[in-house]
Amino acid sequence: KPYRIAVIPGDGIGKEVMPEGLRVIEAAAKKHGVAVQFDHFDFSSYDYYEKHGQMMPDDWKAQIGSHDAIYFGAVGWPAKIADHVSLWGSLIKFRREFDQYVNLRPVRLMPGVPSPLAGRKPGDIDFWVVRENTEGEYSSVGGRMFPDTDREFVTQQTVMTRTGVDRILKFAFELAQSRPKKHLTSATKSNGISITMPYWDERVEAMAKNYPGVKWDKYHIDILTANFVLHPDWFDVVVGSNLFGDILSDLGPACTGTIGIAPSGNINPERNFPSVFEPVHGSAPDIAGQGIANPIGMIWSGAMMLEHLGEKTAAQAIVGAIERTLAERTLRTRDLGGNADTEACGKAVAEMVD
Amino acid sequence: KPYRIAVIPGDGIGKEVMPEGLRVIEAAAKKHGVAVQFDHFDFSSYDYYEKHGQMMPDDWKAQIGSHDAIYFGAVGWPAKIADHVSLWGSLIKFRREFDQYVNLRPVRLMPGVPSPLAGRKPGDIDFWVVRENTEGEYSSVGGRMFPDTDREFVTQQTVMTRTGVDRILKFAFELAQSRPKKHLTSATKSNGISITMPYWDERVEAMAKNYPGVKWDKYHIDILTANFVLHPDWFDVVVGSNLFGDILSDLGPACTGTIGIAPSGNINPERNFPSVFEPVHGSAPDIAGQGIANPIGMIWSGAMMLEHLGEKTAAQAIVGAIERTLAERTLRTRDLGGNADTEACGKAVAEMVD
């Protein structure tokens, strides 16, 4: 029985990089005897919104809820549609309603990608950011009082539940335990955010007891961001709340040269619901339609998807092909100083898959 | 009438860098005919806490509240005293009770300090981070429910008041207007933190109307941290909430090579209360007592203090002396590849003041 993948290209360059992602998955699936079936959906896009007045059909959960995974391009078009409509109407909905409580992103310096950090080489930076993806600072609890007066004030709550905190920590500790260095770093700010963050610290300490083989430490988020720049080699698995994880998983890829090639997974580890795999870059209206977008983030997200489905060998074959492609100047896209267009780069990766 | 400065060295290397800070201020004051009077205080330190069971005397406000400024070394000693006792018992108290609603930090790549960012040279990075310093994410409002059960949850509120937001934005826009580039960047996260952050954006937009000469933009905090690494030359004045400003004002100095030389001001612009000037580094228990700490952060904070008091020329003379000192390998401390000790470095700056 093939894996059933819901394919959602979305907006802008999402539509351009998606074919390359599919091409490479097909190549790897063929080589490694993995059966996949792609089902295409046009919703979760501005085009769909324009026609139907909403981002997704009412029965979106029925349409994609029983797939094995969702392969997602990009959504949003700030000039045409507000973020809170496009993003909260699709991406954030997936995260919440499919209980994708893990947001997972690799931070890895790749060959051929110049590091903005002086003197760092491929191999020097190689860690994972594990972000809590459903609660924390992204609650919708709060409000405004005394509007339009001098006494006006606005509040919003950060909400941390025992269930929510423990399950993301468990995922992060398990991941750390599976890695050679077995090292976990927790992002906190308990010296300033005096109620929720000490609770986070407390749960980290409790969870650590279950993983005696994992060395762990914690840093306040301010100095942690500084250490991403000054000592990126210190990290192996970094876990943070929804907001801190969001920050670290943009900063980390930036430290490895570009967020243009970074992949991500929005994961429900229990597989009660499909997980979403998408490149970190957005729809990029400024370069959309030119066929020059870098497809590596989309392709790498495909590798993460195969890994999640249990197809480790096929996944690793794709990552290896990405590395070999990036190493060749002529096969890289222009944003990385190459001269390949989106399709040429995607085809190169597909051919490199072994 | 001399400026009356309350001098609080605090803990660890705070006690070692303070004499150098005073030495340089005295040199600049003498050269520029500025009269200063230093009053020394031993509280806000672990030593004081050990003797008295509290960080500060009950009448601390009476003792230092009428001074023109507070010159502060470092506080905290994690192995001996919890942060929430040492920091919240002194530094955070000053911020709140002296209404120091601006936390101001320069981000400037200095000669002699190797940049962790590839290819960046002195002059390439030169901006200010303006942080709201009294409310926002550092509220103490919140609590825990159903403790020690599976239903346990913890909440903490972010609180933004019209007064609090508008006054920090006003300060930041004024600062931007006074600079050649006249450019302000606002840190937000209104696409994820859906109540307080859109309010912040709304107030930025309203405030911007009063400063038609200032170009402004906004970035979500995740991509903003990435841009600090990828495009530090984009920034002139960056304003953020208590938490975002905290993060950016550690990340910024890290991008210029070290937080070891960064200064900061906790400022009450109306001068109803004294402002606190302190180096960004902490008490550094690991190197305390060896006389090798870098005094530049302390000295630079002294320059910021003189600037705040209205003594621009003396302040600029100190910054110039810092630059000339750092440019000489033999005058730098070991953390910057030099071989000077704390005192030799301090004396060098004092002699360079012109």
Ligand SMILES: CC(C)[C@H](C(=O)O)[C@@H](O)C(=O)O
């Ligand atoms: C010590 C801590 C509470 C403090 C803060 O977060 O405000 C520190 O990081 C700072 O920036 O002065």
Ligand SMILES: CC(C)[C@H](C(=O)O)[C@@H](O)C(=O)O
């Ligand atoms: C678009 C935005 C709401 C989102 C987030 O903050 O979660 C994005 O930054 C991400 O990381 O996927």
